[in-house]
Amino acid sequence: MGSGSMADARSPLAHLDGATVIERDGVRLAENPDAGKVNLRGDAGDAVWLAAIQAAVEIDLPQAPNTSTETPPLSALWLAPDEWMLVCADGSEGDVVASLEGAVAEFHASVVDVTDARTVFRLSGAGARNLLAKGCALDLHPRAFGLGDVAQTMLAKAAVILHQTTDDADEAGPVFDIYVPRSFADYLWSWLTDAIG
Amino acid sequence: MLLIPCPWCGERDVHEFHCGGEAHITRPAGADTIDDAAWADYLFMRQNPKGLYYERWNHAHGCRKWFHVVRDTVSDQILAVYQMDEAPPDIPGRSS
Structure with a gap:
């Protein structure tokens, strides 16, 4: 995050005291602010x-x-x-x-x-597509959205950039980087945490 | 769910878009000399048709580009999408 003479940037999830990794039911969610x-x-x-x-x-x-x-x-x-x-x-x-x-x-x-405008939520695992589909109108079937694909779209009403960085066939399952504006980060983190169930 | 085919990004949910209203409205020449009625007609009066409507849309939460849409106001069916610098297309079998 940021560098040089400016003050060190803080994660928009800093108030969670590092509790920014969730693994449940075949889905892993982690913040990657770096x-x-x-x-x-x-x-x-x-x-x-x-x-x-x-x-x-x-x-x-x-x-x-x-x-x-x-x-x-x-x-x-x-x-x-x-x-x-x-x-x-x-x-x-x-x-x-x-x-x-x-x-x-x-x-x-x-x-x-x-x-520092956006932070990144890294969502992975076999259940990642279903989790995204809860709050996103895109066609997220692998034949429509696959490795390397990018979309600026809405996830749970938050404007995000979605990027698939690892293939579905990979051992860890597909990996999605979700770039979210930092002012929406706390909201979207809460939504994702709830959606994981 | 209404899907709008962005000419760049493909079909997306209507909530990603902002509607810019009726398209192909030309600012009248001599804006400092025309009377109030003519100016109000340019500024406020719109067709509001029951049927084909030529509109401007912006993909606000996507590529942020403006483009044109021909929409049937009865069914919300989208009959054509074209670029900002293109002339309005004819829709076969339909008149606006």
Whole structure:
């Protein structure tokens, strides 16, 4: 969470005193507040701009809606035809921003560190899809939403970004990263805790 | 549940969207000289048809893009979706 000269960022679930892992009935829910996040906007139709981004951070931005790309330690999530979120290791968001700002200086584009705007709930296990389906109108069948897929949608009325990071066939079952605005984190955590049953 | 096909994200629940009202309304030229009635007509008067309605929608909780929707106000059936810079399509067998 955050770095540099600013005060250390607090998890929006700090008041739970670390009780932020729940395992029950084939579902595991844990908070992962330690991912860096960078919002990037620009013209996806401009091959020169895309090449500049690739050269700066060595990841190809996903072009297809609702998809993502991964080149460790970076992931790029499609948010809109001209908008992406780059997810990086905790503390490295400053370097990612600096690299991108250098690359986009000559273009009509924007780079913003949004690390502390959202926290991440990591939901996994065989029952994860059913749990999400309780509060989400998306078609969450594996043939409709699978590994690498991304959606900005509503979960229990909270606007979230949903990203499947591990395949269903994996031993731990599918893994979903739920990016939730920090002001909704306590509410959504309570809802998920209740929904797990 | 009403599903709206966002031209980018695909079919999504209506609650992810914001309706921007009637589409293809042109701001009158010479806004500083036209009379109040003409200005009020531009500002407030809408068709409110029973049948086909051409609307603007925004995918507020998704990609945040604006687009056009042709919706039947009787059945809520969505007959066409098209981009902001496209002309309204003809709907075969239907008139607005």
